[in-house]
Amino acid sequence: MRFFVLGHLEVVEDGRPVPLVGFQQRAVLGHLLLNAGRVVSVDQLVDALWGEESPLTARKMLQNAVSGLRRALRGVTLETRPPGYLLRVEPGSLDLAEFHRLTELGRAELADGAWDTAAQVLRDALALWRGPVLGDLGLRWPEIVAAENARLSAFEDCVEAELALGRHHAVVDELESLAAAEPARERLCGQLMLALYRCGRQADALNSYLRTRSALVENYGLDPGRELRELERAILAQDPALMPPAAPSRDFADEPCVERKQVTVLTVIAQPERCGDDDPEHIDSVVRKASEVVWNEVERAGGTVTVTVGPMLVAVFGAPHTREDDAVRGVAAALAIRDAAPDGIAVRGAVTSGEALVRWWPDAPRTPPSVTGAVLDRSLSLASRVPSRRVRVCQETRQATEFAVGYSQDGDALVVRTERERVEGPFVERDCELGVLVGLLEQVRGTRRPHLVTVLGEAGIGKSRLVRRFAGLLEHRPGSVAVHFGLPDDVGAPSVLVVEDVHRAEERVLDRLDGLPERAGAVPLLIVVTARPELVRRRPMWGGGKRDATTMTLGPLSDDATTVLLRSLLGGEIPAGLAPDLLAHVGGNPLFAAEYASVLRAGATSPLRPPRSVHNVIASRLDALPATDKSVLQEAALLGDPVRPDALAALAKRDPAVVAESLERLAREDFLRRTATAGYEFRHVLVRDVARSQLPRSLRHLKWQLPANGPGVERGAAPPTYGRLMELITEVEPLQRNNIWDGPPAEPPRAVRDRSG
16 A cells, blocks of 8 residues: 655555545544654644644544544554554655655765766655645645655755756756745755856846845845855856866767667658659759758657668658657658648658667767668558659558548548547546546635646546546536636636646746746636646656645546446447456556557457557657666566566666666656565556567577576576566567557647647
């Protein structure tokens, strides 16, 4: 059982929320968790819940709340210990305790001068925060204030490490936002001044000093400390010592990264429109003009041009990093090139999708990846048969893009549609979150204060569906409520402002949204933003510590709700014998349910290989991981559940401490979960399957050439899952090469699918 207090109070067991009844029960648990491992007196609890105006029956009500908690939290030790109660939680099960552990570890690395490690560990600690401590309770206990101060201190430590690494450009936006909210924090002000100065903004750095000085004088009657005053003088004198240290030089890695990936290949052939005009200088002019168009449109769509041979250019989408909408991006780029081609130049485009072996050099990001596979041959072959000024795609690409692209009867891609519809099924198991949004709207109506609510969740979990349901509900409620999708020039009152996928937004947009409640003034404005968890890794202080901010995280649906959804999508019962495996592969994700249902409706008898869209959603999450964590996860996927850190370190020939830290981070990111035997297991079977599929077959064998000695592994013995694993590889990979399976549509860019800003 895991407990979360860094945001709304949540209790989760085996990936499912544990229901808590009523405010008093939640408040008692929240206070005990803030004091986990310590005796909390009855008087303290009564004062925390009711203050000086406690009712005569307060102690009885407290006893009832504790009894209810004991029933709800079976297996958790909640002792009656004079003069009150003691709650014991397992190590690693409370996010606040984990935050303090990581903070101490990060500070130790900081003291040793290990800036990079310190920054990573402290970012991990800050990423645990989902909003104000126990934000749903609306209380302001001393323990809450102390935790939020600890968060600010951890952020300052993280910034110290980042500045030591010369990353002032990366942290200046966060610093400006937080320093504006906390003008009296001298260390924060000093860090902002230094970052601004290093960014060439000397005047802004000095203005930051004046703001903090004014806050200290007006609120406390104090002048800034000596350190801050000396920093101001150094900036005025343009002291060279203020500039960042030179970055250490390093050679490029001798060996590239190699992975199997699902990619989309675009081949463009550009030739003079008039036949017989074969003068080499004219052809060269045509190719150069066409190349400029191709490079611009491919880069705009997020692809990479990898090959240019005469009139032919080849671009790849999904290498080295996967996006869930790579196929849509490839077709969109092809259509844009067709439409932008200058007069007198005939272009033809072909788009194919499939598996390829990708090599790339992480230390040389400007070097195009190397891509090998039959998918390139098919693209070249198709391009040679495409008529002039046409774009055609392979069957797999068409299946992956039909929801977003219009096609003619003869197979030509015509246009990328702005309105895209998917079969979604019923709205299930999100009534609680919907009620929170409705309640917050009523709150801003009454208080006439803006409020920012962030809906977090992985791709396909139902963030957009929840927001659309909320917007539709408002159409039938009494009273006028204006709903805006995107950032309008002005808003009326009362209003709901919806901005989706803000994890993709530029820093200036995030700054505007995060500070909107403070700047908007006394207006009843509810700002609803949706984002993936990457937002919190990118902006650990997002919405944190602010009274007008709420964060809710959408978890997976229960098996019962997923079954209801699948039955609706299938138009009947789940095929006999498939239900357990299908539920395991869907994992409570509504998008995954829709895609697997699509495969079954198309006549597939076994849906256990992930559809392309599902594969790419997971692969994009894996590609966003730090390189070490991703490698450890792939190696763990080969070992199989359960994963013991010592055994994995021995088999993979890695430092045990590095493996242990990576596994812990992967558990916090919900890729893994702890087992009762001090090991880990994959939270979702598809994460294991996709991670394993990315490794080349040669590496799958080499990974398990065992070291001479390894804890928990007999010399010369293969892991228990190895034999069955290699059987599966032998069975599956020829089918993959022959493209027997076709994946259904990839998820489109949310900014295009919905009317988001």
